[in-house]
Amino acid sequence: MIYVIGIGPGSKDMMTVEAIEAMKNSDVIVGYKTYINLVTEFIKDKEVVQNGMRQEIDRCKQAVEIAKQGKNVAVISSGDAGIYGMAGLILELTTQEEDIKVKVVPGVTASIGAAAILGAPIMHDFCHISLSDLLTPWEVIEKRLRLAAEADFVICLYNPRSKGRSEHLNKAFKIMSEFKDGKTPVGIVKDVGREKEEKFVCTFETMDFERVDMTTMVIIGNKSTFIHGDLMITPRGYNI
């Protein structure tokens, strides 16, 4: 049995009951070391297989091998395992393994965690776009940014900026500026649910790209989104 578990953005508070139970029911925990460190209290006495960034395929293959031995394995992802997480890889690797049962355990993804901290920015139609071009051609990302902005979606950017891709966020804003007004509210949350959590709100034209890194969620409002104090709110449309 393989549980593919979304542990939420970081704190125990945002984990689901099932995520905690599934970790407790597992013999072996497999994950990226940063995420393993977030769940230590639930995995005492468990065998742990951890490795570094960009080793997702190895990690998932190891989990499948362990499951073949009849053990219960928990593969953990931050946020939700089905959103840019490990659920897809595990299912792709087990399509021919009929003896291995896989259960995806849902979690709170980063956009939802960040939205709760910012107020209510994703109350209306929204989309997720990852700015990482490691697995997706940059032209596809550009096209999605342009069309999402034209559609007036609230836009949540995952993997917005890393050392190796410091210009992606800047480029993304240039593309969206064709349709997103300079006064459009933007909400930024770093390290959602973790000790160093930090948030700030600004507008599309006053955005400071330097404050964004890989563990930051960037949420760009739609035409109705407004800022009140340090809150970012996208009305659903009620006439109050």
Added chain:
Amino acid sequence: MIYVIGIGPGSKDMMTVEAIEAMKNSDVIVGYKTYINLVTEFIKDKEVVQNGMRQEIDRCKQAVEIAKQGKNVAVISSGDAGIYGMAGLILELTTQEEDIKVKVVPGVTASIGAAAILGAPIMHDFCHISLSDLLTPWEVIEKRLRLAAEADFVICLYNPRSKGRSEHLNKAFKIMSEFKDGKTPVGIVKDVGREKEEKFVCTFETMDFERVDMTTMVIIGNKSTFIHGDLMITPRGYNI
């Protein structure tokens, strides 16, 4: 204090630790009666204020009045309170109430719950579109459907079909068909996490609209999505 709580799609499994704690810490629970019924085990001995559908504004105003009396109030939404839920209304109603503290408690939204049941359909960029035109002009919905399909997003449809709006889903598929191939996988989950939960996968051209109602989540794949058995998988792009 007002907690605006997302209780997840329905089962206790998919509730977060914080959602359960916040209900326990509240004096009064306010919500739509169907959702109140899903959390009875956590709200024994609590005062409950429940009412029917489409009475969201009344419900939220009542919660604000109760909070003014110094009580802790939990306003509950299914899924996540910040996604087509009550978080926006409560924050809009309290912008002038500086004495009332509001905390949004995030939850697992229906698309994430449905995705875990279907396999891994939202592993890549996706969007949420509500087909309800009660609060949003239908032209805006049409525009978003067309642009989202052109952008090759995985598309999650909320409020896909009700008795009063039985043709919306059909119309939505017609609009998306300009860009979504007939063989595109579609996943449908009814009553996620509840007793009557039911799922099926089909393709864009074999979609049976009659099987969809208001408590159904419809997820339309992107160009890479595939069906394996009863699983729906959207690859992230790893070369395995």
